Structures are given as structure tokens and as C-alpha cells.
Amino acid sequence: MKNSIVNKTLSEQIFEALREKIIKGELQPGDRIVELEVAKNYGVSQAPVREAFLKLAEEDLVVTQRNKGTFISNFSLDEIDQLYDFRLTVEEFAIKRAFERLTDEDIEELKNYHNEMVLAGVNNDLEKIRIADEDFHTKIYKTADHKFLSNVWETLSSKLSRIWYLNSQVYFTDLSELANIHEPILRAFQNRDLDGCIHAFHEHVNYERQQRASLPSSSEVQSNNHK
Structure with missing residues (x-):
């Protein structure tokens, strides 16, 4: 038995x-x-x-x-802006720790997740590109090897994913954009260029922030989605 x-x-x-x-x-x-x-x-x-x-x-x-x-729960515009600020600080720390522990295998795994994003973008597959995007950043936190940092990322990523799903229909007119803005981050990891990686990451987050700034408030999105 x-x-x-x-x-x-x-x-x-x-x-x-x-x-x-x-x-x-x-x-x-x-x-x-x-x-x-x-x-x-x-x-x-x-x-x-x-x-x-x-x-x-x-x-x-x-x-x-x-x-x-x-x-x-809902998000206010101030809360969303604070999430982006917090992410910049937390993930920059994760990137620095990841670079201290980085192996060729880690870089190859990041490359694979990026390739999945590229393919999902070509196929306009919203769900797969969201998963590959989250896997890419989760890998950075795993490589950083910091228990409390990983716990913070788990909560943070769920909030960011909610915002992304609520606005996905207008967030990226072409899902391939999402893969494209990760390419400089991957390239910096491949070149072992810490400063370049941090710069590329800030560009990535600020790009999303700018996209979000042009969108309706979450309450307006909610109203439109219920029509």
C-alpha cells in the first residue's frame, strides 16, 4: 500500500x-x-x-x-509609483549580489528565459511572455541567494503582475517590446558589466513607468473591463 x-x-x-x-x-x-x-x-x-x-x-x-x-484590493497611482521606486532599490541590490555569485550556467538560464520572451512576443502569447518575464527576474533573485530578498520579490512580483495584467491590452502595443527591453540586461550579464546591467535595469523599469503614466487609472481600467 x-x-x-x-x-x-x-x-x-x-x-x-x-x-x-x-x-x-x-x-x-x-x-x-x-x-x-x-x-x-x-x-x-x-x-x-x-x-x-x-x-x-x-x-x-x-x-x-x-x-x-x-x-x-485596488491600486492608487501613488502606490503604483511607490512600487516602481521600491523595485529599483530592491532589484539593484539583487543584481549586485547576483554578480558576486554569477556562473556561466546562470547566464545561460537567463538567456533561455529571454529566448522564451522573444518567442512569446513573436507569437503574441500574453501568458507565456508574462511567465518568462517573471522567471527572468526571479532568476536574478535566486542567483543573489538572499532568503529575505527572495521573500520580498515574491510579494512584489505579484503586485507588479496584477498591474501588468490590468493594463496589458494597452501596456505594450507589440509584446516583442517586452523582450527587447530585457536584451540590454542580458547582454550586460553576459559581459559581466555590473554598471551596464544596473543602467539597463533602470531603463527597463523607467520605460514601464512611462508607459504606465500614459494609461488610465486602475479604476478606469476596471470600469472598462466590466463593460
């Missing part, structure tokens, strides 16, 4: 499922989510759903309003 090993609790599985729906915009800012309805949908009791809601709140993905319920 084989013993089955359950790697994740029910609450963790529900948390991850809801988290993905929120990140992808399947659950929009302002949408209400009800504990009992989620429990019925997944065929579980309310206890693991309640735990999942607490984890979602810890990542600021949901907010609970007294006597009203739990809702998907």
Missing part, C-alpha cells in the same frame, strides 16, 4: 488558486469575494477558506470592510 504525500494544505491550495485569479484579473479590483461561496465552489469547509483569505490580506490582495465584506 502506497502512502500519498500531500505537499500543500487545503488553505494553501485555495490561496494559490485565488491569488492567481486576482493577479490575472479574473477577479477585478472592487469585486467582492464571499467565504461561503468560495467554500462551496471548492467543495471544502469555510475554515481553510478563512485561512486563505488571511494570507491574501497579508499580501494586500484583498481588504475586509467591516459590515460589508471582503473585496479585491
